[in-house]
Amino acid sequence: MSGASGHGVGGRAAIVGAGSTEFSQQAGRSETRLATEAILGALADAGLSVADVDGLVSYTIDPVEETELVRGLGIPQIRWSSRVPYGGGGSQGVLLHAAAAVAAGAADTVVAYRAVKARSGNRFGAARAGIPPSSSHSGTTAGQWAAPYGVLTPASWLSLNATRYMHRFGVTSEDFGRAVVQLRAYAATNPAARFFGRPITLADHQASRWIAEPAIRLFDCCQETDGAVAFVITGRERAADARAPVTIAAAASAALLGQEIATDHYSPDLSVMDGSAALARLLFDHGDIKRTDVDVALIYDAFSPILFMQLEGLGFCRPGEARDFIADGNLGPGGSLPCNTNGGLIGEGYIHGLNLTLEAVRQLRGTAANQLADVRTVLVSASRTGVLLTR
């Protein structure tokens, strides 16, 4: 295995199995059932059995209860479990937790999972007027300051940051649209994607209705999705026997003092993502992997503006330059940083960020729908958590 960063948990754990359900708008079964299917798929992919599993990790807001999973799957004994806050921003934290657990010996074989019915169940984008002061341990209470004002949805929360970003750098909705056109082009050739076979033009993007003007149109939004994704993570020694291990070369989480979750409105300068910059320092400053080594980037695109802001925060462009970087085609299959090659959350679907990790594994194994040549290093960024994966 290559790419060990020598820092923290870097290089000490690997993804040895990946599984998922289909992505749909109507799963027709419970989140617990979806998680069970994805986990069984990941274990089969790893060549392991439920008896090997001794650790579990998911998101704090995942509805699947550990005990139900253990009893449904027949896992004899769990030694370690954990949950990660920060919603989708924390999505890559499940790999950090899992890697830390196996590196420390707290568990030998960890299952990381996320199951959602974000479309047919509790819709993520719904305008619900009564947001409680604490949101199921998502990591914040800031929603209480937005809800009475009708600022009720993730798109509305993020749009306030995005408007400031546009104002500072002269970025337009058309600029965002150029990124979406690329994402939809990738999705159009990915059979697992919601928008398989449905590419769009910039004119289509500009004709889609305003969700939150002037930053977010309908086509700038990720697609609420039903489904589940799961991974099996083991330590480096055990992973050496696996069929197609993917090394967790670096895993990091950066939660800064000024940051909030979603309603992240209180840092001094909302036109930059300080958290992404801090994340990039943790990922890149301690190992031998450089930004230029990244063959494919999977960047959390719940809404197109945060793709721009992360590209800048992570250091792939300077502040305000993502617009030109994208217009020049750099996110495409022939660009300098092919990005969200599954179509992203906007084009493929929204398993709360963990389907980006699944695409990273596919690209490293050579099994992606839009497979690129000779992929050795993949970045997954969810703005405040991220991983570098290698083969």
Next chain:
Amino acid sequence: MSAPALRPAPAVTEDNLFFWEAARDGRLVAQRCRSCGLLRHPPRTACPACQSLDTEIAELSGAGEIYSYSLLWHPRSPRFDYPVIAVLVDLAEGIRVLSNLVGAEPGDVRIGRPVTVEFAPCEGDLALPVFRLTGDAA
């Protein structure tokens, strides 16, 4: 067009009760650290700069300018009129609040425009700080 319904009540907690009681009385307030003087919003249990628990409630001028905004068109809750004009206001005292711009058309809202606070009744016999444009429309 019918009169807008009352806005929903905020979620009142032990940590934010002072803010909503003041708003009900027509005052915009924030926590201020008695040890180092730092103003903070949203409310926190201690001062993030010096960790002092000794906090007083400071009266704010209610004057500020629009730091950012968004016209919210979809999805729609029956509880609000659309587009909702959401604004982030940088107050003169150096803290930021999320609110609505009232008495303005969507085309009037721009970053940097000066605003001042007023109070809109909401459910629960409470009131929400909201903002109105001040000065020239230019």
